[in-house]
Amino acid sequence: MTLVGGAFASMTLAVFAATPAWAQDRMGQPTPGGIDLQPAASPLKHEAIWFHNVILMPAITLITLLVLGLIIWIVVRYNAKSNPVPARWSHNTMIEVIWTVLPVLILVVISLFSFRLLFAYNDMPDPDLTVKVTGNQWNWAYEYPDQGVAEYISTMMPEGEAPPQLYRLAANEPMVVPVGKTVRVLVTAADVIHAFAMPAFGLKTDAIPGRVNETWFRAERTGSFYGQCSELCGVDHAFMPIQINVVTEAEFAAWVAAKGGSMTPKVEATAAAAVPTEIPALTAASATPSAAEPAPAAPAAQ
Structure with a gap:
């Protein structure tokens, strides 16, 4: 039985x-009673x-x-009771x-x-944005190489500062991305194996020291979305929340500027700086060989 x-x-x-699900909300948060x-x-x-x-x-x-x-x-x-005399065969x-x-x-x-x-x-589309994610014991570090935003640390908000339903989910320095853009996420770790997981985006990628794994997402709406480290990484494994704030392009540009970055990719900025703004005119003096330079010798007679 x-x-x-x-x-x-x-x-x-x-x-x-x-x-x-019962009472599932639409903001990427777990809901009590949701199945x-x-x-x-x-x-x-x-x-x-x-x-x-x-x-x-x-x-x-x-x-x-x-x-x-x-x-x-x-x-x-x-x-x-129903079959007092069992059959004696054993194969069919x-x-x-x-x-x-x-x-x-x-x-x-x-x-x-x-x-x-x-x-x-x-099969990732051409990315509009790249974010490098590094798992540490026990926090996450985010870096935006294309925008020149240096690495910053994201830790769990204290219990008294986070809303009760978001304790151990809300972060003090979340990842910020623009809505509707393809975001390439490069995931690695500095010490032990972690896992970058965001249920609302369908992401779960291992963060392994010495290795860079790649995944991607394209957020369809603005809002705050929450995940956690999904690998048993040590005593504070339960205190590694992941918060991604999806904002408009204007809000993202303002956030990048506040972080000391620029919306102009570094590669484009470097290429633009390498091109001279004015091309000097080719003068007769520059085109004529200098008097100090000897004239080329005539070919010897055969």
Whole structure:
């Protein structure tokens, strides 16, 4: 009966998980009582939710119902009272082929959609902005190389300063990005393995010392979105929140200026400085060889 109870619990969880969340807000915050994925705020998360709700959940639900039905049928049909004399055979070739081939086919179908989602994560559009993220014990450091914003440290807001529902989520120096722009995120670590995770954007990328991993997102709306380190990185692992503020382009430009940066990429600024503003005119004196310079010798007669 334990197996029956476990199967029934799994089926119940699968059915509830496929329903919309209760009282989920739209600002990238976890909600008490919520049982669904956080609402999507980027294209990648939309695809991840579709893969979960349309491919995985129906497959899991059907498999759970099938297993539950088989267990109930076996318990009712083949208990000692209903079947006092059990059969003596132990193999059925057809059943063994079915339960070997059918799971393989299910996994192949799931893998096709899984690979498509994986390719979407790796097929990053041309980025409008690059942010370097470094995980430290125990905080995050952000740097904007294209805008010349130097690395700054983001730590958890104290309990008395953060709203109660955002304690251990709100940060004193959040990452700031413009809405509707493709943001390339370069993720690394300075000491141990961390993980940069932002549920509303569908991000979860390992931060590994000596290695730079790459991911991307494009925020669809303004607001504040919250995540946390998702790798057990030490005693203060629970105190490494990630806050991303998505703002308008004008607000982002003002924030960059306040940080001492510029909206003109460094590469363009360097190239512009290297080009002279005026090209000196070619004079006759500059075109004529100097008198001090000897005239080229005539070729020797053959």
